[in-house]
Amino acid sequence: MITKEKVKKEIDQLSETELEKVYLYLSSLNKTKKTKLNIRSLKLKGKLDNQNLRSVAHE
Template sequence: MITREKIKKEIDQLSETELEKVYLYLSSLTKEKKKKPYIRSFKLKGKLDAKDLRSIAYE
């Protein structure tokens, strides 16, 4: 199992250019969050047309 201490030791040994690449990679990991899909209701000709049915169902 990799520990934070092992990772920190490896990072301390990197050059500036390699360190920049690691930083860019780590920052890209946090940006790749997936959004919840919005499930639109069918045209029911009523009050549920523009509502998120999942959130209403779990209330």
């Protein structure tokens, strides 16, 4: 099992350019977790206006 101490030890051995790549990768992981895809219906002036189309399609 990988622990934070092992990761920190490896990070301490990286060069500045490698460290920057690791930082960019880690920051991209946080952005993808926060992004939630919410597909809304268009203004159809009907029963699907405020419903999640994915859940309706699977019913």
